[in-house]
Amino acid sequence: MDADIIVIGAGLAGLQAARRLQRSGRRVRVLEAEGSVGGRVRTDRIDGFLCDRGFQVLNPAYPAVRAWVDTDALDLQRFGVGAAIRDRDGISVLAHPLRHPRQLPGTLRSPRLDPRDVLALSRWLGPTLLRATVSSRSAADAPLGAALDHAGLTGPLRRHLLDPFLAGVLAEDAQSTSANFVRLLLRSFALGAVGLPAAGMQALPEGMAADLRDPVRLSRPVRSVATRADGVTVGTDHGPLHARAAVVAVDPGAVPGLTALPAPPMHGLVTWWFSAPEPPRRGRFLLLDASGAGGRPAGPVQDTAVVSEVAPSYAPADRALVQATTLRPAAGEPADEQAVRQHLEHLYGVPTRRWELVVRHDVPHALPAQPSPLVDRRPQRIGPRLWVAGDHRDTASIQGALVSGDRAALDVHAVLDGAAPADRDGPRS
Ligand SMILES: Cc1cc2nc3c(=O)[nH]c(=O)nc-3n(C[C@H](O)[C@H](O)[C@H](O)COP(=O)(O)OP(=O)(O)OC[C@H]3O[C@@H](n4cnc5c(N)ncnc54)[C@H](O)[C@@H]3O)c2cc1C
Structure with missing residues (x-):
């Protein structure tokens, strides 16, 4: 195994998921397509x-x-x-x-x-x-x-x-x-x-990334995610990576490329x-x-x-x-x-x-559009060892991205531990 969990995307959701998993004692690897962390929170x-x-x-x-x-x-x-x-x-x-x-x-x-x-x-x-x-x-x-x-x-x-x-x-x-x-x-x-x-809004994700013992792998776009009963295989330009679970924390537009979920309206x-x-x-x-x-x-x-x-x-x-x-x-x-x-x-x-x-x-x-009625805790587990996270699974905000990442991580940790997944709310708005 290359890691316990692979987190795909180093926006706020992916970074919070990785921090939480690391704190739970998991070996985490974060793969980010771009040359810097932050996703939609970046600064020129x-x-x-x-x-x-x-x-x-x-x-x-x-x-x-x-x-x-x-x-x-x-x-x-x-x-x-x-x-x-x-x-x-x-x-x-x-x-x-x-x-x-x-x-x-x-x-x-x-x-x-x-x-x-x-x-x-x-x-x-x-x-x-x-x-x-x-x-x-x-x-x-x-x-x-x-x-x-x-x-x-x-x-x-x-x-x-x-x-x-x-x-x-x-x-x-x-x-x-x-x-x-x-x-x-x-x-x-x-x-x-x-x-x-x-230092600009990007200081927020950079500070979060600095907490990770294993630094985010930048310029590493993930091309595919295949789930098995006991783990996942993540396809990259540098070859496949294997882990016990993966969190797909990409931007909403990239979600259909890696999962069966549709892209939410934006x-x-x-x-x-x-x-x-x-x-x-x-x-x-x-x-x-x-x-x-x-x-x-x-x-x-x-x-x-x-x-x-x-x-x-x-x-x-x-x-x-x-x-x-x-x-x-x-x-x-x-x-x-x-x-x-x-x-x-x-x-x-x-x-x-x-x-x-x-x-x-x-x-x-x-x-992401946030129409009425509000659905602010969308399901995140989409396969036996696969989760999705991001503001599109929660509220369209920094708050929503952070909560979604944390919620996915707590669930991954519990499932890998063999515990029954619970409804993990995170700090509510
Ligand atoms: C102009 C603008 C103004 C905003 N204003 C506010 C505001 O004032 N207050 C507020 O609370 N929120 C605001 N937001 C929303 C907030 O920025 C987002 O909700 C939040 O940053 C989303 O984080 P995320 O992690 O869910 O997704 P993203 O930030 O989109 O992160 C996804 C990451 O996945 C990476 N990725 C994509 N595909 C792949 C792949 N195949 N392999 C590896 N990595 C991949 C991307 O490069 C990106 O880094 C604003 C957003 C924008 C754009």
């Missing part, structure tokens, strides 16, 4: 800028992050909890009153704090906020849009803040995502201040990273646009931030780094650079002529 270093491969943030309030990630070692640089919103009158900030007491007068004056909306939001989200865990499987669920309508959350708080913010987070603006999933996400956003590791995002001579706006808040018709964005940018204001390590000292995120429609072309620049000029109120595009990350398969 370009001319002194750190550009994550698609703007994303680490939420230290995710239960799995609290349990398994040393966020102190990552030196998180935190966003403000709230958002800056542009409307026809200018930009105003709506911030968490306890975390940003200095913003309180502005927040209280905000036209978004319509009392009917506040009451409807409290009723809709309150129980999730107050309970330590949510039985999301059993709670009644609905598509987000219908659930918000039903809750009576139909005013400016929704249209100007929640709708544009959630479209960027969920990578879709049809609001077909499970409302229960969104409640869990909002709970984490309310409880923690999201941030960026000083949503896409495009992130534009611009270098600017000076910050177009000060402060640590995400900027949203409510200045278009019906309070919707007046252009393709779903959210934007002066990332170097939040994370100075992301840019050289004499430049500012601005991210702009646009949705990537399943059909048709994503927005072009001119449209994005025009929208950014409108949002920040400054010309973007002297801004340079550092890189554009087009990620058509960013997040």
Whole structure:
């Protein structure tokens, strides 16, 4: 045997599975197709800028992050909890009153704090906020849009803040995502201040990989997995490898190539990273646009931030780094650079002529769709000695990927020990 268990894929799910198996005393080998670990959580270093491969943030309030990630070692640089919103009158900030007491007068004056909306939001989200865990499987669920309508959350708080913010987070603006999933996400956003590791998001998987005694084998794409009653044979360009079990922790699009499972539907995002001579706006808040018709964005940018204001390590000292995120429609072309620049000029109120595009990350398969009703613990054992793990088996998030990897590993360990597999939940959102 080349190892007790072979883990295929060194994204967050594969790395967490490998760490858990190693901790259980198993010999683990991780094979990764790419030249670095992290999968969808990677960072490009370009001319002194750190550009994550698609703007994303680490939420230290995710239960799995609290349990398994040393966020102190990552030196998180935190966003403000709230958002800056542009409307026809200018930009105003709506911030968490306890975390940003200095913003309180502005927040209280905000036209978004319509009392009917506040009451409807409290009723809709309150129980999730107050309970330590949510039985999301059993709670009644609905598509987000219908659930918000039903809750009576139909005013400016929704249209100007929640709708544009959630479209960027969920990578879709049809609001077909499970409302229960969104409640869990909002709970984490309310409880923690999201941030960026000083060395870029890829520092998260790199830190996890550094825990492994047997280093991840990079540039080792797995071509096939054959299961036998007592083990697996994994086909690689360097010949077959044998193990007692395997965890297929590849990205959702690669799952059908190695298993009989179909590829889950995915949503896409495009992130534009611009270098600017000076910050177009000060402060640590995400900027949203409510200045278009019906309070919707007046252009393709779903959210934007002066990332170097939040994370100075992301840019050289004499430049500012601005991210702009646009949705990537399943059909048709994503927005072009001119449209994005025009929208950014409108949002920040400054010309973007002297801004340079550092890189554009087009990620058509960013997040698995998470429709209603929420199924957040999909079966992972797909053969006597074969498991599958990844965010597509849990929730479409860093939390989901970590929990899925851990859950698969606990199950593998129990099966190899001859113990009956149990329902292993991991730390719930
Ligand atoms: C643009 C963007 C923004 C996001 N924003 C957030 C956010 O703000 N908050 C949040 O919680 N989540 C966010 N996410 C989601 C989060 O990044 C993912 O849920 C998580 O990283 C998925 O991890 P994974 O291990 O399941 O899969 P992946 O990261 O896809 O890892 C799969 C790994 O398998 C490897 N692989 C594939 N085929 C093979 C093969 N044949 N052999 C060997 N290796 C193989 C791949 O190279 C990859 O390294 C975002 C994602 C994107 C793309």
